[in-house]
Amino acid sequence: MNSKYHLPAGTSADGPYDLLVTPESAGWGYSGLRILTLAPGETHALSTGDSEFLVLPLTGSCTVTTDGSTFELTGRTGVFTSATDFAYLPRESAAVIGSAAGGRFALPCARTERSSLPARYGRREDVPVELRGAGACSRQVNNYCLPGTFDAEQLLVCEVLTPGGNWSSYPPHKHDETRPGQESELEEIYYFQVSGDGNGFGYQRVYGTPDRPIDVLAEVRSGDTVLIPHGWHGPSIAAPGYDLYYLNVMAGPGQDRAWLICDDPAHGWVRATWDAQDVDDRLPFGENR
Numbered sequence: 400m401n402s403k404y405h406l407p408a409g410t411s412a413d414g415p416y417d418l419l420v421t422p423e424s425a426g427w428g429y430s431g432l433r434i435l436t437l438a439p440g441e442t443h444a445l446s447t448g449d450s451e452f453l454v455l456p457l458t459g460s461c462t463v464t465t466d467g468s469t470f471e472l473t474g475r476t477g478v479f480t481s482a483t484d485f486a487y488l489p490r491e492s493a494a495v496i497g498s499a500a501g502g503r504f505a506l507p508c509a510r511t512e513r514s515s516l517p518a519r520y521g522r523r524e525d526v527p528v529e530l531r532g533a534g535a536c537s538r539q540v541n542n543y544c545l546p547g548t549f550d551a552e553q554l555l556v557c558e559v560l561t562p563g564g565n566w567s568s569y570p571p572h573k574h575d576e577t578r579p580g581q582e583s584e585l586e587e588i589y590y591f592q593v594s595g596d597g598n599g600f601g602y603q604r605v606y607g608t609p610d611r612p613i614d615v616l617a618e619v620r621s622g623d624t625v626l627i628p629h630g631w632h633g634p635s636i637a638a639p640g641y642d643l644y645y646l647n648v649m650a651g652p653g654q655d656r657a658w659l660i661c662d663d664p665a666h667g668w669v670r671a672t673w674d675a676q677d678v679d680d681r682l683p684f685g686e687n688r
Contacts, residue, residue: 408622459502599641
């Protein structure tokens with residue numbers, strides 16, 4: 400098992416960040432993620448450098464000030480209560496993030512050579528909330544920053560919420576080579592939170608192809624991260640009694656910003672069974688009901 404791809408909570412903290420994943424630390428070229436906790440009244444200065452960013456509240460609200468504009472992010476009380484509003488920051492920009500009441504904020508990012516888009520606000524009401532799969536494969540996907548939902552240069556961001564006992568990121572799939580119309584090359588980060596009293600857990604599987612081996616079977620808890628440079632990934636398994644959340648951050652070298660996946664042919668047949676099953680009635684979560 401390649402433990403270097405599983406980052407338990409706290410093991411990749413750096414400076415003000417509870418989690419700091421850069422392309423350099425991950426050993427790849429594009430995707431990154433920072434998790435920032437602000438105490439009440441605290442501010443944080445962010446320079447985007449060669450990457451574009453989102454400011455995505457996990458818990459709490461904040462203001463984002465950049466280039467003379469201020470975005471007021473209402474945020475949310477937690478990841479299982481609702482989707483959230485967010486802000487987009489282009490490369491080579493400077494921003495100050497402040498939170499009057501304090502909170503925790505995800506800063507997903509992607510290295511890009513382009514800077515054609517301005518800083519702007521993403522409304523919670525415009526975030527497509529999708530129920531995917533059926534039966535024990537039912538999950539909710541909040542599609543923040545994907546082709547067709549919100550424009551970016553390279554960055555792709557969504558959240559997946561899985562009721563306890565269910566499987567998501569299933570059937571296993573991959574996106575590690577460029578095949579026009581079939582598959583796009585994307586590095587991916589999974590950042591996890593688990594509902595409950597702190598004892599909750601889930602599992603994440605990643606496995607390779609014969610020519611590109613990788614072998615990860617990680618027990619994941621709140622604050623854990625799994626890096627997926629290549630290979631089949633899934634399932635993400637929520638233990639019974641504990642709902643599972645993960646933030647997906649993706650980016651790659653493709654200039655058309657496509658998200659194309661290929662199912663593992665050994666398990667792709669599972670999708671056809673969903674037609675005869677209902678979506679789990681615990682979905683959607685919270686205020687999205």
